[in-house]
Amino acid sequence: GQNIDQPTEMTATEGAIVQINCTYQTSGFNGLFWYQQHAGEAPTFLSYNVLDGLEEKGRFSSFLSRSKGYSYLLLKELQMKDSASYLCAVMDSNYQLIWGAGTKLIIKP
Amino acid sequence: ETGVTQTPRHLVMGMTNKKSLKCEQHLGHNAMYWYKQSAKKPLELMFVYNFKEQTENNSVPSRFSPECPNSSHLFLHLHTLQPEDSALYLCASSQTGVRGEENSSPLHFGNGTRLTVT
Numbered sequence: 001g002q003n004i005d006q007p008t009e010m011t012a013t014e015g016a017i018v019q020i021n022c023t024y025q026t027s028g029f030n031g032l033f034w035y036q037q038h039a040g041e042a043p044t045f046l047s048y049n050v051l052d053g054l055e056e057k058g059r060f061s062s063f064l065s066r067s068k069g070y071s072y073l074l075l076k077e078l079q080m081k082d083s084a085s086y087l088c089a090v091m092d093s094n095y096q097l098i099w100g101a102g103t104k105l106i107i108k109p
Numbered sequence: 110e111t112g113v114t115q116t117p118r119h120l121v122m123g124m125t126n127k128k129s130l131k132c133e134q135h136l137g138h139n140a141m142y143w144y145k146q147s148a149k150k151p152l153e154l155m156f157v158y159n160f161k162e163q164t165e166n167n168s169v170p171s172r173f174s175p176e177c178p179n180s181s182h183l184f185l186h187l188h189t190l191q192p193e194d195s196a197l198y199l200c201a202s203s204q205t206g207v208r209g210e211e212n213s214s215p216l217h218f219g220n221g222t223r224l225t226v227t
Contacts, residue, residue, distance in 0.1 A: 008149065033215060042113070044201070045215035087152070097216075100192035 002026045004100035006088050012078055014022070020073045020086050023067045028093020034062055034073045035087040043087055046073070074104075083107045103107045112136040115200050115219035122190065123227055130185040130222045132200030140205040141183040142216065143175060146197040158183065159205055190226045197221045 005023045012018040024032070031050040035043040049055055049064035049071060061074040075082055088100040113134045134141060142218075143155040157165035158177040174186040183200055201216040210215050 004151065035216075040220070042218035042220045043216075044218070048215065089152075097154070101149055101151045 002062060002092060002098045004088055004090060004098055006103045007102040008101070009104045009106065011108060014077075014078055014080060014107055014109050016078050017074065017076050018078060018105065019109075020075070020088075020105065022071045022073070022088035022100055024069050024071075024088075024090045024098070024100075025100055026069075026092045029066060030091040030093065030095060032062075032064055032071050033089045033091070033097070034071075035064050035089065036084050038084045046086075078107050080107050080109070113200060113202055113217050113219035115198075115222055117222060118220065119223045119225075121225045121227060122187070124190060124192070126190075127186070127188040128225075129187065130198055130200075132183040132185075132219055134181055134183075134200075134202040134217070136202055136204075138202035138204045138217070139180055140203050141177060141180070142201040142203075143183065143185050143201075144199040144201060144218075146199055146221070151193045152199070170207055187224075190224075192226050195224055197223050 003025045031048055033048050036046050037043040047055055047062040049062050052064055053064055054061055054063045059076045064071045082102040083106055085102040085104045087102045089097045091097055116131045140159045142157050145153040145155055154167050155169045156175040161177050161180055172189050176184040199221045200219045204218050205213045
């Protein structure tokens with residue numbers, strides 16, 4: 001079966017750096033997405049990786065290793081507004097999105 | 110402002126009621142989706158419409174009935190629901206490929222309807 005694993009919950013301190021991991025086993029691979037979802041709000045697109053390596057976008061970076069079935073989302077200079085759930089999703093060979101259950105990130109002052 | 114608007118935001122209904130969820134997208138996308146989000150579970154894809162044609166129905170019970178009158182509007186008609194159907198129902202849109210396959214175009218989600226079935 002197809003599976004996406006990510007930690008259920010993480011805690012970090014304001015101003016620090018946090019890395020949220022995502023591992024996947026899917027039928028083929030056509031890209032990996034990260035979304036941010038604040039409580040009671042819509043998930044919003046953060047990043048897309050289809051080739052190995054690091055994609056940087058301001059304070060957020062996303063890394064992909066296709067051979068290891070692994071990605072991470074790196075958040076730098078954490079702010080209180082970064083408290084949210086972070087969803088990892090992989091597009092398989094049929095262009096179907098397979099979703100993880102999300103990682104709830106709690107930022108403490 | 111997400112470009113995708115869902116109404117109502119909250120809905121409480123009894124098991125014998127009939128209600129409808131509404132979604133409207135202002136992004137000019139050609140694909141629309143219904144997802145179910147339950148606590149601590151992955152998003153579950155329910156229905157997909159490409160160019161107003163339903164292309165996906167993931168074994169969803171018949172008590173959920175989608176309707177897509179045009180590429181900007183999507184409805185989810187609900188009847189005789191069960192308490193386990195209580196969840197957040199998210200609508201999304203995207204721009205897909207010519208053949209309707211999903212590509213790297215990200216999904217744009219609405220804020221969802223929080224449904225409680227009593």
